[in-house]
Structures are given as C-alpha cells and as structure tokens.
Amino acid sequence: MKINLWFIWVLVKKKPLRFIFLWVSMLWLFTYLTSLDLFGAIWSNSFLSFADKLRFMFDSFTSIISNVTNLRVLSLLVFSFVTAVNLTLMWQTIKRKRNTKGSKASAVGSVGAIVGSHCIACGGSFVAPLVTTLAGSGAYFSGARVNTAIALSVGINLIAILFVGYTTLKLADQEKNFILST
Secondary structure, X not given: OHHHHHHHHHHHHHOHXXXXXXXXXXXXXXXHHHHHHHHHHHHHOOOOOHHHHHHHHHHHHHHHHHOOOOXXXXXXXXXXXXXXXXXXXXXXXHHHHHHOOOOHHHHHHHHHHHHHHXXXXXXXXXXXXXXXXXXXXXXXXXXXHHHHHHHHHHHHHHHHHHHHHHHHHHHHHHHHHHHHHO
C-alpha cells in the first residue's frame, strides 16, 4: 500500500496545478450540486451586479474552506480529494490504454468500472436530503431534522470515501504494476 501511495504522490506531483483545479472543481460540485436552484436564483437576479454575483460565488466557496473544523465540511474536503486523486489516476489509465494497441475493450471496461464507482458513491449526496424524513414529520422546523441530515450526509460521505478510496488504491496498484512490467 505504501508503494501505491507513493505512486499516487508522484503522479499528482507531475501536474500539481491540474490536480488542485480538479480538487477544487470536485469540492464545488459535491457542495453545490444539490442547490443549483440557489445559483440559478442568484445569477438570474437582475438587481445584483455581475461583481455581486461573483462575490457571492467566491464568498460561499471560501466559507466552506474556512469551516474545515465542521465534520460535514471536512468529510466533503476529504471526499473531493480522494475523488480528484481517483480521476487523476483514471486519466492516466485512459491515456495509457489509448496508447496501447488492441486494448480498447479493456479500456472501456476499466473506465466503466471507475465511472460506475463514482456514480454509486456520489448518488448518496442526492439521496441524503430525501432521507431527512427519518427525523419525523413533526421535526420539520426542529433541529432534529437538521442534525439527521448532517449525520446522514457525513455518513454517506464516509462510505463514499472508503469506496472511492478502495477503487483508487486498486487503480494505483494496476497502473504501478503496468509501469513496472514495461
């Protein structure tokens, strides 16, 4: 496992700006995908200037990073990091498979498995708001509903971190073994 982590580090270190951009993009996506209606309302608001709209986007994103001690935010940071590492490895695999002759079926299978793992892991973030009904209908305006939503969100993120982390380590092992065998 140490060698796999070292392989990941070397791969990320080759193009650190691309990795950071990917990490920030994943963090933004996982944070705001379920509230795109808010961004639609902000961007379609004629009373706000373009600068105000950009300031809202920037401030809302920096507030996430400034609240890193919050367990939900921390789980999102870690999940987006693991996903960015996985996507970096996936890009490496696609590049390698494209350059290898006669491996199109294998490349399609690998990409399908990797994308499938992301769909399963990320699907939880869409289900979490619906599952808050576990707090009960009488808890609509209470803190119990919010606490249930936060607990479910963190739980789903932890499961997703484990799932995507496992596939990332398997993919790193596969890529490392391919490089060592050539």
